[in-house]
Amino acid sequence: MTQELFLDGRVALHAGDCRDVLREFPDNHFDSVVTDPPYALVSITKRFGKEGSAPAKDVYGRGAAGFMGKQWDTGETAFAAEFWAEVYRVLKPGGHVAAFSGTRTYHRMACAIEDGGFEIRDQLAWTYGSGFPKSHNQPGGFGTALKPAWEPICLGRKPLIGTVAANLLEYGTGAINIDGCRVATEESLNGSGNKPLSYGGDNHRPYHDREPRGPTQQHALGRWPANVLHDGSPEVIAAFPSTGPSKSGGKSTGRNFGQEHDDDFTKDRPRTGHDDFGGSAARFFYCAKASKADRASSKHPTVKPIALMRWLCRLITPSGGLTLDPFAGSGTTGQAAWEEGFRAVLIEREAEYRVDIARRLEECGMGPDELTYSRATASSHSVQDGLPLFSETHH
Numbered sequence: 001m002t003q004e005l006f007l008d009g010r011v012a013l014h015a016g017d018c019r020d021v022l023r024e025f026p027d028n029h030f031d032s033v034v035t036d037p038p039y040a041l042v043s044i045t046k047r048f049g050k051e052g053s054a055p056a057k058d059v060y061g062r063g064a065a066g067f068m069g070k071q072w073d074t075g076e077t078a079f080a081a082e083f084w085a086e087v088y089r090v091l092k093p094g095g096h097v098a099a100f101s102g103t104r105t106y107h108r109m110a111c112a113i114e115d116g117g118f119e120i121r122d123q124l125a126w127t128y129g130s131g132f133p134k135s136h137n138q139p140g141g142f143g144t145a146l147k148p149a150w151e152p153i154c155l156g157r158k159p160l161i162g163t164v165a166a167n168l169l170e171y172g173t174g175a176i177n178i179d180g181c182r183v184a185t186e187e188s189l190n191g192s193g194n195k196p197l198s199y200g201g202d203n204h205r206p207y208h209d210r211e212p213r214g215p216t217q218q219h220a221l222g223r224w225p226a227n228v229l230h231d232g233s234p235e236v237i238a239a240f241p242s243t244g245p246s247k248s249g250g251k252s253t254g255r256n257f258g259q260e261h262d263d264d265f266t267k268d269r270p271r272t273g274h275d276d277f278g279g280s281a282a283r284f285f286y287c288a289k290a291s292k293a294d295r296a297s298s299k300h301p302t303v304k305p306i307a308l309m310r311w312l313c314r315l316i317t318p319s320g321g322l323t324l325d326p327f328a329g330s331g332t333t334g335q336a337a338w339e340e341g342f343r344a345v346l347i348e349r350e351a352e353y354r355v356d357i358a359r360r361l362e363e364c365g366m367g368p369d370e371l372t373y374s375r376a377t378a379s380s381h382s383v384q385d386g387l388p389l390f391s392e393t394h395h
């Protein structure tokens with residue numbers, strides 16, 4: 001198996017089609033899968049000219065340009081149960097998959113994940129404010145599309161070998177990391193806390209049961225994480241109702257849960273800790289702000305915010321675990337996993353993006369001077385700094 005290793009061997013990059021590369025891994029190898037497959041957003045009509053002109057087996061498959069003219073924006077892999085069956089094979093029992101998708105094509109991917117053997121555990125919403133409607137305006141105030149403001153994330157789990165506790169003991173997987181992903185707050189959280197259990201060995205995070213606390217107790221680590229995440233943008237904050245100033249008086253602590261690497265590369269990103277958001281109900285949900293640094297000089301059109309990828313890695317990966325991203329793009333999962341103290345295996349088919357992944361991961365290990373030089377060199381190669389991180393150019 002040919003792989004490029006980065007960050008003291010903690011992140012491995014494989015070149016090729018993930019359907020081929022995955023065959024080389026043993027059963028029950030990975031602890032989690034965090035991925036962002038192509039959404040295949042360009043319709044069958046646009047791809048092939050008219051309804052029905054594509055061979056039945058090639059619906060959403062390769063053969064015509066997809067999102068932003070990209071040949072890779074197709075569903076032949078992520079909409080196929082056979083692909084997810086292979087992901088199932090290489091994932092440990094109780095291991096979770098978090099997979100992004102588009103609102104129009106989510107159903108195809110979610111069915112394929114389920115048909116591949118997974119149990120669908122949840123659907124998370126990633127909401128953002130920077131989307132533009134791709135609408136064809138019609139006379140009289142009519143159009144053809146709404147403004148995109150969220151993307152679904154499918155949360156699946158490979159079935160357990162028995163109880164959650166037994167699975168945790170055997171494999172370290174099966175539960176999600178509630179405490180590591182709580183939403184920081186200074187407000188009093190009556191009755192929403194939980195008592196730690198001590199499942200797992202040295203390499204396992206402490207997981208938690210659902211035993212409620214007394215009515216006057218406050219959970220020191222924050223609110224129970226919800227299946228809604230947002231980017232903290234003014235549009236999103238305004239879309240949530242105002243519940244009045246919080247009891248904390250709107251103080252921002254800048255607290256962030258999870259491991260922090262105190263290097264220059266991560267210092268410049270916005271913190272994702274407690275923020276009152278002027279009393280907006282947005283404060284009840286995890287805020288993963290995007291930073292310019294997330295792009296790491298890549299021209300990839302669908303770069304995800306590192307804060308968001310870190311939260312997802314942290315949610316479903318046991319301490320010190322190995323995460324897989326079969327559709328790595330510019331490598332945000334690899335960076336996020338490393339920043340959280342995990343190991344990662346990335347697979348990317350396009351050579352152009354593998355160069356971006358290599359640069360991103362090399363920059364993770366750099367000191368401030370080296371980093372400044374690397375970024376200056378990369379931007380002198382006409383990188384499109386103006387590309388948004390997600391939303392309207394996303395898939």
Ligand SMILES: C[S@@+](CC[C@H](N)C(=O)[O-])C[C@H]1O[C@@H](n2cnc3c(N)ncnc32)[C@H](O)[C@@H]1O
Pocket residue numbers: 016017018019035036037038039072077300302303304305326327328329330331332333347348349350353
């Ligand atoms: C939506 S992008 C991922 C973007 C990534 N989350 C980021 O933040 O940069 C999906 C990636 O999957 C890659 N891809 C598509 N089909 C693939 C396949 N069968 N095997 C490996 N990579 C594939 C594409 O080249 C593309 O870079």
